Amino acid sequence: MPPTPTPIPRFATTQLHLLHLEHAAEVSTSKLASTAASVSPQTRRTLQATGHALTGLILSQCRTGLGGRVVGEFAPDPAVASDESRAADGSVRLGAHGIRVGDVVRVADVAGKKEKIGKDKEKGGEKEAAGPEGVVTRTGEKGLWIAFGQAGGGVRSKEDDEAVEELWGKKLWVVKLANDVTHRRMKQTMEKMVKMGETEYTHFMRVAFGHTSPLLPDAEAAEPVEFVDPSLNDSQKEAVRFALAAQDIALIHGPPGTGKTHTLIELILQMVLRKKRVLVCGPSNVSVDNIVERLAPTKVPVVRIGHPARLLPSVLDHSLEVLTQTSDAGGIVKDIRKEIDEKQASIRKTRSGRERRGIYDDLRLLRKEFRERESKCVDNLVRESSVVLATLHGAGGHQLKNQKFDVVIIDEASQALEAQCWISLLGAQKVVLAGDHLQLPPTVKSSQSSKEKASKAKSEESTTKPEEELLEGVSLERTLFDRLLALHGPGIKRMLTTQYRMHDKIMRFPSDELYQSKLIAADAVKARLLIDLPYEVQGTDDTQEPLVFWDTQGGDFPEKAEEDDISQKGALLGDSKSNEMEAMVVARHVNNLVDAGVRPENIAVITPYNGQLALLSRMLREKYPGLELGSVDGFQGREKEAVVVSLVRSNAEHEVGFLAEKRRLNVAMTRPKRHLCICGDSETISRGSSFLKHWMEFLEENADLRYPDAGDLL
């Protein structure tokens, strides 16, 4: 039976509405951008203390960097430096700050012109008023390097140059900005989809919205498959064959530790062998770089699109911007770059305003020429590459405007918003999505209640659509991966089944409960214990046991509601909870592991509640600097030899809050390799859902069960 078709314009209209609310929620948590130039010295210092800003700077150097951008070096201002920041030789060091490579920042004059901000925003005058924006490319003790120009890529503009020129001799500070590029590109894509006529829909779009069913696989397209990597396991080989034969859509379902990326590398190589052009995308820079790194040794020509400051150093050689300089094709832009640099340098030596204006005019012409040549060079480089890699939002950049690909592959697709995926998919003929819809979907800030509030408050505004235009059942959390699976059924997917991370006992429950008992632990990992680590670890009850459950049932380990402060809202955990007694159980378990010889850097403590995370950090961070402490959500995609999970909830009402989300618990319990320790109250938790009930029963039967004594801990 054909699936029920979804009208594409209504789908896109609904997405636009939801994206608007989401953006509003994001902006309200980081108002920094709009206030950058109008803050008091006190606020600047607070922003610096909280890792959002860096103050007391001057511009000390300027040069032309990658992609023809102006790169400015910002050094501590000796006039305002404190005594402790002065080294013995008199040089000044930067104080502690939270600005990192890859951050999008604005450089502002501390004597900023307040009145212009906001009013001029609509007219695009914001930049001149507030200072130029750029991306941090390097940070060091002596300064900070910032590349100016659009954060999403592209060549610098005249405004950037002039705005940077204006910074000389001023007292400056740097403030982190929210990165708007992704939001803008999603919005543009959805707007395009609203306007498209039926005849413009590609076959893939029609499949994705249920206007037609996927075509039958073309078995010949896959045969014969001579695997480049013969070590692939059977489920991985089957996934590669399936994705090669698919004509429009294939999903590769990769549960934790099953080698999804490994499989995608083989798939990409097979496609290149079949003379296909492939675009590979992921929601984050790291997800894309991970693939570039693994493709690099294969010598297949690849190009990575994206701002060099945001790429891993190991993939820079494949970045479009570096190739523009190093490849033969790059020769044509080299000379002109030199000329621009020389002109640029001469500006500072020129005192006369007229001469300066003359130089700016020359620069404008040179830059136009530069852009034309660079764009030709970029076009050639991209056209000659069989594999192009970019983040999903990067795929919406000008470099890919007229490029056609035979296949678009999206890794970590169940971590991407659907609107984000469509940035790369509007022209796609065939699409392969890899992910695991049974782990957490992308983080969405606009929760249901705030959505309702916002839509009430904004009901007068034009952005709010009449109810009849919006589609029921569309939410940002629902990913394309999920939707396609629900629409066309499991026939469009293949699952990877051998996992290379967890001990068999750790894997058993998630496998049985979520992956239809299909997971198999690879021989190399299925019996690995902490005692087998490649350094000396004593044999104890903990180091010889893969699964421990500290059951705090009985009411002596009660949870406590935390004040609902901004940091918790920001992390979307609503009114957070903590549990001090349980934290002590966690701390004791960590102590025992470390005493037995397990290195703190091989241990992670994770919890779903930020309130608990703060508490655990206070107890453990100083004692064990190498120990990793994090939220469950933040630990997705990661692994550790030993993982201690603090479940927190313990109350007479048997409320479990968002422990009820099985995808969150799935992430929590599938992070460890050799040892999983759960701390929690089985009485409260088993009443939360049938999944939780099964889990508690499983732990009682299979884990090394222990009952902590509250008196002992105090």
Ligand SMILES: Nc1ncnc2c1ncn2[C@@H]1O[C@H](COP(=O)(O)OP(=O)(O)OP(=O)(O)O)[C@@H](O)[C@H]1O
């Ligand atoms: N066929 C295989 N034989 C041996 N080891 C494998 C195989 N496939 C994957 N692995 C190993 O499994 C681990 C996870 O693989 P990989 O990094 O490709 O997975 P991923 O997709 O990044 O992670 P995940 O599967 O958790 O999403 C790696 O250490 C990898 O070397």
